[in-house]
Amino acid sequence: AQSVAQPEDQVNVAEGNPLTVKCTYSVSGNPYLFWYVQYPNRGLQFLLKYITGDNLVKGSYGFEAEFNKSQTSFHLKKPSALVSDSALYFCAVRAHYGGATNKLIFGTGTLLAVQP
Amino acid sequence: DAGVIQSPRHEVTEMGQEVTLRCKPISGHDYLFWYRQTMMRGLELLIYFNNNVPIDDSGMPEDRFSAKMPNASFSTLKIQPSEPRDSAVYFCASSSPQAKNIQYFGAGTRLSVL
Numbered sequence: 001a002q003s004v005a006q007p008e009d010q011v012n013v014a015e016g017n018p019l020t021v022k023c024t025y026s027v028s029g030n031p032y033l034f035w036y037v038q039y040p041n042r043g044l045q046f047l048l049k050y051i052t053g054d055n056l057v058k059g060s061y062g063f064e065a066e067f068n069k070s071q072t073s074f075h076l077k078k079p080s081a082l083v084s085d086s087a088l089y090f091c092a093v094r095a096h097y098g099g100a101t102n103k104l105i106f107g108t109g110t111l112l113a114v115q116p
Numbered sequence: 117d118a119g120v121i122q123s124p125r126h127e128v129t130e131m132g133q134e135v136t137l138r139c140k141p142i143s144g145h146d147y148l149f150w151y152r153q154t155m156m157r158g159l160e161l162l163i164y165f166n167n168n169v170p171i172d173d174s175g176m177p178e179d180r181f182s183a184k185m186p187n188a189s190f191s192t193l194k195i196q197p198s199e200p201r202d203s204a205v206y207f208c209a210s211s212s213p214q215a216k217n218i219q220y221f222g223a224g225t226r227l228s229v230l
Contacts (some may be wrong), residue, residue, distance in 0.1 A: 032217070034218070036221075041223075041224075042223060042224075043120070043207055043209075043221030043222050043223050043224050044159075044207070044209075044219075044221040045221070046218045046219070046220070049216070049218065051216075090159065094217065102147045102164070102166070102211060102217055103149075103161065103164060103172060104161075104219060106158070106159045106161075108158045109158060109159070
């Protein structure tokens with residue numbers, strides 16, 4: 001079965017500290033992995049994606065994510081958190097059903113709270 | 117481009133009434149997705165279209181829900197009759213292979229069924 005797991009409902013971090021939001025996946029075929037962010041009362045916004053190439057992917061707002069094939073993980077990271085990073089973060093993987101589709105399977109989301 | 121446009125932003129209705137949510141995708145995008153977000157169930161894909169044709173409607177909860185895409189620039193999600201458990205935020209998103217399959221989301225419609 002294809003799935004994405006975000007094991008933490010909430011991550012708390014102090015401003016200026018590094019942050020990590022965890023994601024693991026299970027998918028047939030080569031994974032296309034995405035991170036999205038949702039601010040209150042807004043739609044999801046694309047942050048970054050991994051398709052192929054370097055395992056470290058850089059995205060918007062200083063975020064990056066590391067693809068680890070052996071651990072089937074795609075954790076989101078940022079070296080120094082800002083209060084304005086506080087939001088809901090979703091990991092997603094492109095579904096394969098005997099071939100790639102444009103359907104994304106989303107995780108349950110992780111609420112990031114950055115304390116000043 | 118203005119992005120994905122959804123209307124209305126908020127809808128309050130009474131149980132049993134018909135509700136129609138609207139979406140205008142980004143011009144040139146050939147995939148359109150409808151999602152529902154609730155605290156209990158998270159983000160659920162309801163249906164998606166490719167070139168105006170429904171491809172996967174396995175997430176549509178029941179026959180009370182229907183979606184159409186009469187042309188490349190407009191889609192509707194209709195609930196008839198509405199029930200209180202349909203209260204949620206409904207998102208529309210669009211994408212295309214040219215946009216590297218990134219889905220771009222609208223601001224959502226917050227539906228409250230009383």
